[in-house]
Amino acid sequence: MATKPLIIVVEDEEHLAQGLLFNLEAEGYRVLHHADGAEALDYLLTTTDDIGAILLDVMLPGKSGFEIVRELRDHALYFPVLMLTARSHPQDVLEGLNAGADDYLGKPFDLEMLFVRLKTLLRRASWHRPSAPEPDPKPSTDSYTFNGRTIHFDTLELEAPGDRVTRLTLMEADLLRHFVDHAGEIVPRKDILEQVWRVHEDTDTRAVDNFIVRLRRYIEDDPASPQHLVTVRGIGYRFLPEPQP
Incomplete structure (x- = not known):
């Protein structure tokens, strides 16, 4: 059986982070948590872990979510990023998209919707993963x-x-x-x-x-x-x- 992807949760609200980690693990995902933006960025810039996706809060100590995703893209690191934003601040959504985030979800969010968005990102993330060439590669159909x-x-x-x-x-x-x-x-x-x-x-x-x-x-x-x-x-x-x- 294939190993479930590694999901990085970057969230400083402890109760929210623990809830995410619990539910992700219940779905079979491997998880890693960072509560500080600067520490998370240091890890993401240097890790050799095979990361599936990042759940990234906007407001973080150390570095903001915007700064993190912008620096990842500047370093040509294309981990799929789902930003967690305050629903009352639509400008956060647009700044995240401009920085290079792949999708966003407003807080408070429905857990089922989070998994729908996450699974969509994971399905469409194969473009950034190195893989062995297929014997008969299929052409793009879309x-x-x-x-x-x-x-x-x-x-x-x-x-x-x-x-x-x-x-x-x-x-x-x-x-x-x-x-x-x-x-x-x-x-x-x-x-x-x-x-x-x-x-x-x-x-x-x-x-x-x-x-x-x-x-x-x-x-x-x-x-x-x-x-x-x-x-x-x-x-x-x-x-x-x-x-x-």
Whole structure:
């Protein structure tokens, strides 16, 4: 029987951490707990453990969850990260996504929903794990190609000219899929917040603009003069697979 993945819980609220550890172990997962952000980051930057996913609180002593996920991505460490945020602070959600988190869950959360999100991350995390080549590798079955670029939604990768491959977070892939599904249409910023990121509260839409800047670095020949992901002033954005003259 295959060993269940190792889940790292970074949470300083003792009662919440112990509840998570108990329920994760009851589901058969291996667990490791850190209550201090700086200590957790030191471990994550140096460990050789085969980590399945990280449950990461935002407010931590030592270093915040935002700082941790940002430094992990800066070091090209792509452990799947599920951020635990205060539901009353939707700005936390957007800052976490901008930092490179894969998903988020607002506190207080339903335990069943946490396991649904966790299992989704684990299913889609194989792209960052080294593995032996298969004798007959299967091609990506969920992809979209435009202007020499291919988004592989099932493996969370984006191929670009020059054999460049960019690893996508789950939220980046979800937003790109939303644009692909609405190609040519105007997508308002509020739709991105509510339909893609599930943020239903009154949130500063400038956070969306900051996120778009990163996506343009992935898909544009010249991010400063976008041809595919164009701004519709005062409303939102439009994705154009084939740029207009």
